[in-house]
Amino acid sequence: MAASPVQVTGTVLTTRRVDAYHALTVVAPGVADRTRPGHFVGVAVGGPSTSMLTRRAFAIHDVKPDYGGTVELVFTVRGPGTAWLADLRARDTLDLVGPLGRPFPLPRDPCTCVLVGGEYGSASLFALGDALQQRGCRIDFVLGAPSADRVFGALRARRMGETTTLTTEDGSLGMRGKVTDVLAGVIADARADVVYACGPMAMLQGVTAVGVEFDIPVQVAVEESMACGIGVCMTCVLPVIGDDGVTRMVRACTDGPVFRGERVRFEDVGTIPFDALGAPGGRHA
């Protein structure tokens, strides 16, 4: 990890609705200036006397230098914790730990990159797109969701990307279907050298399969449920193949959230593969 994370009490600057999602901008100096694209933050929810013990992990959508540094988080209400976050107003305080995780690796030389986002997973792609463009890379976006109101950042993608392809499963925006249906065409047209993807696990699996077909590297940022985000609790593990060819149950928070797509054993997520290091009854046991 390049920058060590800090814990800060941030002040909410703005809250806004973006289609089906909530966006929260928080003044968090120590966090903002260390953040690289792909980093995430752990947020304590429910206030000082909360009964909700675990932190919620959110990808950092945007970092701005205002007021000493702000970070913006994009989320959807999924339970009491995110409902509490959605009720926050400007000037409320929020306890953040960040930046956490390993950021997206960036290419040394200019190349062509396809950025694939599913639902609000696209939130972390725009800072990445900025960083890639600063290095002279061409970027193309493919964003998808079940319906138009759940495609995040389509306008910004259109402004930034060389091309932007949108898909919705109900056909309410762009092409009807999934991002994986159009990805092969986008990669071929752009003659892409690398794919970056962030979104639901099933989408990442599909994107990785397309990348493997073209024999180009795929960097995926996974979403796993976490309790701490700092590597202590061991709850966010998934099976990933190491440099030595051995599958290990690695932590999405400190070993990820960004992995080489072809190293992640997507079909085995949620299980302990029999050949993983230390699997019950496995050959390494």
Add this chain to the structure above:
Amino acid sequence: MAPRAGRPTPRMAETPSGLLNAVGLQGPGVEAFLTQELPWLAERGARTVVSIGGGTVAEYTALARRLADAPGVTAVEVNLSCPNVEDRGRVFARDGSSAAEVVASVRAATRYDIPVIAKLASDVADIVAVARSCVDGGADALAMINTPVGMSVDVDTMRPSLAAGTGGLSGPAIRPLAVRCVWQVHAALPGVPIIGMGGVTTGRDALEFVLAGACAVAVGSALFHDPYACPRIQRELEELLTERGFDRLADAVGLAHHPPGSGPRGRTDLEESSL
């Protein structure tokens, strides 16, 4: 001994004021621990209490032997909440005699100047009996409590929230249970050092354990919420002790057991009022 991949995910479910976990003791195995993790901790000046678990008495003993000559081990904690392979998977902590057997063999395999701590489970018929067996087996201190077994069912998916079905419950939800265990064991074995744990999130919580009879307090789940919980709790505890006129923590240990009037100051008051 060997690396363990642990349980499938989901491994964690948040519950009111607590969380359930079924991580399944994922770890790199004792060799990787000794070559990588322990030196890493030692480099940073940490005093490490190594928690060991096994499926048989022999595995516990072998682990204790591997740790015996490793530099940087401050104490060995015997996690007795592991299923005993040789006793139909019944956990050691449920049975005083098998717990004592483990503790005795670990004590014998560990260097004389390294304390052996027995970690006890709360969901047993008689925790005092198990505690007594462990002390008789040679435990230098007792740590309590390990997470009681709990479960939650996701009503949306209509399946258990954890892949393993059941899991250990931790956090403030179990604090009253843990305080009760510390209280009962301290009352029965007042000379045995107790490390109290279970839902400590503030200095007040820590003091509660101390007053019930713990001479040290451990923090676990609170770290998920606040990574800086330990220094904060220590600061709060120091302030609380100073406010109450204690010069040192030892004077507060088990104080809740003594009825008002039995202390030196109370007796003086009584004498004065009887004049």
